[in-house]
Amino acid sequence: MKVLELKNVHKIYNSSDIKVHAVNGITLDFEQGEFAAIVGPSGSGKTTLLNMIGGLDIPTEGEILVDNTDLSKLKSSRLIDFRMNNIGFVFQSYNLIPVLTAKENVEFIMNLQKWPKKKREKRTLELLKAVGLSDRINSRPSKLSGGQQQRVAVARALASKPKFILADEPTANLDSKSTETLIEIMEVLNKEENITFIFSTHDARVVKRAKRVITIEDGKVLTDLRN
Amino acid sequence: MIINTAWKNVWRNRTRSMVVITSMTIGIFAGIFTVGLMNGMMGQRLDAALNKEISHIHLNQKAFNDNFDIQYTLDDIEKINAAILSVEGVEAVANRVVINAMANTATKSMGVQVLGINPDQEMTILDLDQTIIPGTGSFFEKESRSNLAFIGEDLAKELNIIRYKIEQSTIDSMRTREVPDEVLVKLEPYIGKRFSSQKAFQKEMKSLLSPHESHKYARIILEESWSFRSRSKMTLTFIDKNNIQTGGMFRIAGIYDINNSMFEKSQIFVLNSDLQRLTGLNENDYHQTIVRITDIANTELITESIIEKFKNLEIQNWKEIQPELAMMSGMVEKILTAFMVIILAALSFGIVNTMLMVVLERTKELGMLTAIGMNKKKVFAMIMSESVFLSLVGGVVGMIISWIVISLTASKGINFVGAQEGFEAMGISSHIYPSITNSFFIIVTILIVITGILSSIYPARKALKLDPAEALRTE
Numbered sequence: 001m002k003v004l005e006l007k008n009v010h011k012i013y014n015s016s017d018i019k020v021h022a023v024n025g026i027t028l029d030f031e032q033g034e035f036a037a038i039v040g041p042s043g044s045g046k047t048t049l050l051n052m053i054g055g056l057d058i059p060t061e062g063e064i065l066v067d068n069t070d071l072s073k074l075k076s077s078r079l080i081d082f083r084m085n086n087i088g089f090v091f092q093s094y095n096l097i098p099v100l101t102a103k104e105n106v107e108f109i110m111n112l113q114k115w116p117k118k119k120r121e122k123r124t125l126e127l128l129k130a131v132g133l134s135d136r137i138n139s140r141p142s143k144l145s146g147g148q149q150q151r152v153a154v155a156r157a158l159a160s161k162p163k164f165i166l167a168d169e170p171t172a173n174l175d176s177k178s179t180e181t182l183i184e185i186m187e188v189l190n191k192e193e194n195i196t197f198i199f200s201t202h203d204a205r206v207v208k209r210a211k212r213v214i215t216i217e218d219g220k221v222l223t224d225l226r227n
Numbered sequence: 228m229i230i231n232t233a234w235k236n237v238w239r240n241r242t243r244s245m246v247v248i249t250s251m252t253i254g255i256f257a258g259i260f261t262v263g264l265m266n267g268m269m270g271q272r273l274d275a276a277l278n279k280e281i282s283h284i285h286l287n288q289k290a291f292n293d294n295f296d297i298q299y300t301l302d303d304i305e306k307i308n309a310a311i312l313s314v315e316g317v318e319a320v321a322n323r324v325v326i327n328a329m330a331n332t333a334t335k336s337m338g339v340q341v342l343g344i345n346p347d348q349e350m351t352i353l354d355l356d357q358t359i360i361p362g363t364g365s366f367f368e369k370e371s372r373s374n375l376a377f378i379g380e381d382l383a384k385e386l387n388i389i390r391y392k393i394e395q396s397t398i399d400s401m402r403t404r405e406v407p408d409e410v411l412v413k414l415e416p417y418i419g420k421r422f423s424s425q426k427a428f429q430k431e432m433k434s435l436l437s438p439h440e441s442h443k444y445a446r447i448i449l450e451e452s453w454s455f456r457s458r459s460k461m462t463l464t465f466i467d468k469n470n471i472q473t474g475g476m477f478r479i480a481g482i483y484d485i486n487n488s489m490f491e492k493s494q495i496f497v498l499n500s501d502l503q504r505l506t507g508l509n510e511n512d513y514h515q516t517i518v519r520i521t522d523i524a525n526t527e528l529i530t531e532s533i534i535e536k537f538k539n540l541e542i543q544n545w546k547e548i549q550p551e552l553a554m555m556s557g558m559v560e561k562i563l564t565a566f567m568v569i570i571l572a573a574l575s576f577g578i579v580n581t582m583l584m585v586v587l588e589r590t591k592e593l594g595m596l597t598a599i600g601m602n603k604k605k606v607f608a609m610i611m612s613e614s615v616f617l618s619l620v621g622g623v624v625g626m627i628i629s630w631i632v633i634s635l636t637a638s639k640g641i642n643f644v645g646a647q648e649g650f651e652a653m654g655i656s657s658h659i660y661p662s663i664t665n666s667f668f669i670i671v672t673i674l675i676v677i678t679g680i681l682s683s684i685y686p687a688r689k690a691l692k693l694d695p696a697e698a699l700r701t702e
Contacts, residue, residue: 056598056696077602084600091699095595099235111228112600156599 003163003196004030004053009062011048011219022048023059024219030164030198035190037210038200045219046200047168053198054166055083067163084112088157090167090199094149096141102128102152103137109160127155130192131185147178151185158189164196171203183209229605233612236585237620244617247581251574251621251675252628258570259629259671262563263661264641269559270662272655276552277523279485280494280654281545282321282352284518284530286311289541291514295327295340297468300512307537311518314532316525319351322513324502328465328474330378330495332386334423339382341463341495343502352519355483355496363455364481367498374501375480376461379491381651383482384425388459391428391452393417401451406444410436414448428452446644455482463495468507475505486656488648564670571678574618578679582614582686593690594698603691610687615679622675626668633661 011023023045030036038046051057052064055071064071066086074082096105103124110120128137131151133144141149150170157165167186171179183206190197199206207213215222237244277283286307288299301307301322308320324343329336346367350356356366360380367375383389395418398411413435422428432448433441464474477497485491503510520529523545530544546553586593596606640660643650647657 051696054598056699080597080600080602083598089595089598091595093591095591095699097232097592097596099239100232108228109599112605160600 001032002029003032003067004028004198005063005065006053007063007065009049009052009059009064011045011052011057012060022219023052025062026216026219026221027062028214028221028224030196032163032196033190033194034196034198034212035187035210036196036198036212036214037207038198038214038216039202039207040216040222044217046216048219049216050166050168050198050200054087054089055079084109085160086163088160088162088165088195090150090153090157090165090170092169092172094141094146094153094173096149096152096156098141101138101140102133102144102155105141105152106155106159109156113160123159124155127158128152130189131155132181145178147174147181150174150178150182154182154185154189158193158195161193162195164198167197167199169201170199171201171206176205179203179205229609230612233609234616236609236613237616243581243584247577247617248621248624250577251618252625254570254574255622255625255671255675256628256632258567259626259663259667260632260661262566262667263629263633263663264659265563265566266559266663266667267637267640267659267661268655269555271660272653273552273556275485275487275654275656276549277545278354279358280353280487280490281548282517283520283523283526284533284542284544285548286516286518286533286537286540286542287325287514289539291325292541295325295514297326297466297470297506297508297514300508300514301516301540304511304513304516307516310536311516311533314529314536316520316522316529318519318521319348320519321345321348321352321517322499323515323517324499324506324508324512325514326465326502326506328463328495330382330386331462331464332388332460334387335385337382337385337492339463339493339495341465341497341502343499344496345499349496352517355485358483358485359481360455360484364457364479366483367480369480371478371480373460373478374475374505375498376463376477377480377496378461378482379494380482380484381488381491382493382495383455383479385492386461387423388455388461388479389425389482390454390456391422391425391449392454393420393452397451401444401447404447404451406447410440410444410448422452425449463497465506467505473505475501477501486651486658487654488651489654560667560670563667564674567671567674571674575678575682578614578617578682579685581617582610582683583689585613586610586686586690590693590698590701593693594695594701597693597695598699606690607687610690611680611683614683614686615676618675618679618682622672626671629663630668633663636661 006026006028009023009026010021013020013022026049038049040046048057052059058072069082071079071082097108100108106124106127107120110123128134131154133148133151136144136148144152171182174182186197187209189195201207210227212226214224288301290296291299304322308322311317311320321344326341328339328341330339355377359366366377380389393414398414398418401411422431429449432445436445459479460476462474462476464472467473483491503512520526526544526546530542534542593606637660640658643657643659650657
């Protein structure tokens with residue numbers, strides 16, 4: 001089942017006198033349960049593409065369909081709600097809320113979605129257990145290592161049971177051991193929850209573990225390989 | 228959850244939040260305490276005016292107040308008293324003979340208004356009997372063959388009835404009040420010397436003492452050297468019923484102090500029987516009836532009822548007699564609320580500045596929150612809650628401190644001795660008892676919340692304008 005379709009997506013940035021074609025006619029689709037890596041050199045358009053897939057940026061041309069809903073046609077307020085209910089985000093620098101504990105960070109989206117307390121707590125504990133942080137539920141981000149913070153971020157992204165998770169360079173700030181742990185956790189969750197992971201990365205160890213590797217350069221897809 | 232996060236965000240940068248909270252606390256405390264002082268001052272002025280000076284309602288002939296002509300007496304005073312007392316809410320009435328006169332002693336003369344009263348009747352209206360300076364006599368308690376006059380402290384000073392004298396007992400008394408020996412030694416050569424006026428005594432003391440000694444002990448010396456010669460007398464001259472100048476010798480029955488120098492200098496109370504006799508008026512000739520009511524909230528209603536009964540007489544309530552009092556009592560809450568609004572408006576700039584820094588510092592986090600699905604309403608609510616918490620925490624602490632300080636000072640009062648003359652010139656005691664109503668605390672709480680909300684609007688709008696993709700890229 002297709003969860004995401006990109007049809008001839010373009011993104012052109014107009015600065016004062018230069019036109020930058022950051023994404024140049026990309027057409028892709030993603031099935032449920034995929035574990036896909038988008039790779040490419042800096043400036044190749046990876047982040048712009050992920051931003052558009054995540055509804056944080058609008059394509060200049062083309063369509064991005066999530067569950068047959070065209071993101072570019074949604075109004076700003078509906079788009080925010082759509083993101084909350086359908087897309088999970090993992091950021092390079094974790095971006096946890098520093099004043100909240102690991103548990104509260106994971107619960108945050110479920111709170112926005114008004115989940116009942118019991119259901120919310122059950123899901124939070126399950127996810128923190130799945131990412132191996134059952135013993136750190138009441139720790140604030142400042143008391144967690146980078147790897148642990150990123151695992152909390154993954155749990156938070158999964159909390160609302162999104163259609164897919166977008167991770168922009170999720171291992172860029174992690175050491176090799178933490179990278180290994182995080183990738184293992186993402187693989188397990190991908191299998192167990194049958195959730196689609198799409199991540200951009202430079203890390204060869206991560207690329208090796210991806211089941212699909214899309215290489216882009218100059219805003220175009222160079223290769224789209226499945227392992 | 229938004230509220231919980233906002234509350235935790237307030238304490239994210241403790242130092243910065245504490246600076247805002249402390250400024251809010253100081254501002255609110257300063258504002259409320261000043262309001263408490265002003266409120267106490269105005270309350271005391273109103274209380275003094277109604278209970279010691281003018282009472283609630285005056286009734287007299289229509290032309291009487293133009294020039295206080297002795298001919299304008301009230302007809303059938305018993306009937307008038309009975310009719311007024313029949314009005315619901317009236318507590319007591321008293322009748323007065325009122326004439327303008329000249330008060331003279333051997334050294335000085337002053338224009339005054341002489342009020343002929345029946346002391347028992349007058350005591351049901353005013354508390355003048357409680358304002359007597361100890362040791363100066365009584366409120367017409369002792370019978371005398373002489374005419375008696377009850378005069379104000381400031382008039383007594385003007386007429387040199389109060390004098391200043393240093394004796395050995397005065398020096399001993401000053402020692403018990405911790406006046407140091409080096410000051411007392413300077414005063415010893417003055418033992419037995421008498422000063423006929425306060426001004427002359429103060430001038431001498433100023434030349435005798437150093438500025439520091441003068442600042443610290445002049446008031447104690449003045450208070451201890453104050454003396455009143457019992458059986459002091461003065462003459463009052465006035466026009467009698469036949470427009471012939473007449474007068475009489477009056478012995479000082481007592482001296483009152485109501486902390487209103489203008490009233491004290493101009494109003495002399497004598498027995499109405501003495502005044503009627505000296506002016507040739509009949510026993511039942513009175514110029515004025517003053518009325519005390521049970522509740523000043525009913526002033527207008529009762530005034531209307533009395534006007535209905537006496538359409539050919541002039542009836543004025545305290546609001547008409549002293550319009551500035553009416554304005555003061557009617558406007559006091561509005562003026563004091565406006566005062567708090569100004570303080571809060573100044574403080575709000577500090578909150579706006581802090582919240583702008585918050586938005587700037589948390590650009591990336593706000594971008595993340597929008598990205599994961601926090602809508603604009605919730606972002607706005609979070610920023611606004613933080614701003615309200617900042618102002619409310621400081622405000623509540625400020626209100627608690629104000630309440631404690633006002634409670635502690637309300638019973639004993641604060642004595643602004645240095646400014647006594649200025650206060651008394653305005654008819655206000657320099658000993659102020661701060662007071663504040665619970666409703667004012669509620670008004671201030673509402674104002675603080677409004678300040679928090681208004682201060683958050685600009686920073687929150689900035690936050691809402693952030694583009695999540697761009698915000699996430701910031702470092």
